[in-house]
Amino acid sequence: xxxxxxxxxxxxxxxxxxxxxxxxxxxxxxxxxxxxxxxxxxxxxxxxxxxxxxxxxxxxxxxxxxxxxxxxxxxxxxxxxxxxxxxxxxxxxxxxxxxxxxxxxxxxxxxxxxxxxxxxxxxxxxxxxxxxxxxxxxxxxxxxxxxxxxxxxxxxxxxxxxxxxxxxxxxxxxxxxxxxxxxxxxxxxxxxxxxxxxxxxxxxxxxxxxxxxxxxxxxxxxxxxxxxxxxxxxxxxxxxxxxxxx
Numbered sequence: 277x278x279x280x281x282x283x284x285x286x287x288x289x290x291x292x293x294x295x296x297x298x299x300x301x302x303x304x305x306x307x308x309x310x311x312x313x314x315x316x317x318x319x320x321x322x323x324x325x326x327x328x329x330x331x332x333x334x335x336x337x338x339x340x341x342x343x344x345x346x347x348x349x350x351x352x353x354x355x356x357x358x359x360x361x362x363x364x365x366x367x368x369x370x371x372x373x374x375x376x377x378x379x380x381x382x383x384x385x386x387x388x389x390x391x392x393x394x395x396x397x398x399x400x401x402x403x404x405x406x407x408x409x410x411x412x413x414x415x416x417x418x419x420x421x422x423x424x425x426x427x428x429x430x431x432x433x434x435x436x437x438x439x440x441x442x443x444x445x446x447x448x449x450x451x452x453x454x455x456x457x458x459x460x461x462x463x464x465x466x467x468x469x470x471x472x473x474x475x476x477x478x479x480x481x482x483x484x485x486x487x488x489x490x491x492x493x494x495x496x497x498x499x500x501x502x503x504x505x506x507x508x509x510x511x512x513x514x515x516x517x518x519x520x521x522x
Contacts, residue, residue: 305403305518319346344393355402409462410516419450426471455515456503
């Protein structure tokens with residue numbers, strides 16, 4: 277399995293607002309971050325294909341969820357012109373039977389899309405081809421409490437040692453592990469994955485930014501992957517992976 281180039285893990289630089297950061301992962305993939313400050317009404321006004329999105333909006337979403345959902349679509353529309361030469365006005369972000377977002381309404385083969393949101397941050401990767409996954413998480417104690425459910429026995433033991441060595445950073449470390457597995461899950465694009473058994477993380481030195489070697493076990497085979505991570509803002513962690521076609 278071809279791994280992403282090392283330069284893909286460099287930290288992004290800020291472009292013009294409202295997009296917070298724009299990061300070129302490769303000639304065919306781009307990562308964007310949106311710092312959510314708008315109300316749902318403001319996002320509706322700025323979103324193409326608003327009439328269609330009104331039929332796709334989850335019915336039970338409160339105002340906060342609506343804003344995250346809308347900002348994710350707005351971010352995808354903002355990133356599309358970075359990759360395609362045709363006007364993207366007819367594009368619509370939809371979800372397939374597995375819940376994975378995809379782009380309809382384009383003349384050419386639709387780009388690969390991965391979305392995530394947590395708190396005040398929305399993240400997206402758009403790629404012309406290959407596979408992509410992204411996840412942003414607010415750092416809190418939930419990941420540590422749930423760790424036995426998503427970490428293998430070996431991962432859980434190693435995470436416990438890391439937490440003992442740096443207790444002030446324990447929540448950040450467990451959240452990073454959870455986020456990395458979420459990104460790998462999105463890369464797998466398959467329901468029914470067992471996180472403890474099929475999404476495996478190898479040892480790594482936890483720093484402010486870096487890479488986590490990972491293994492996806494599926495259909496009797498194992499594939500190797502590289503999950504990049506960094507902190508987009510205090511109190512948050514972001515992980516992502518883009519793998520171009522060979």
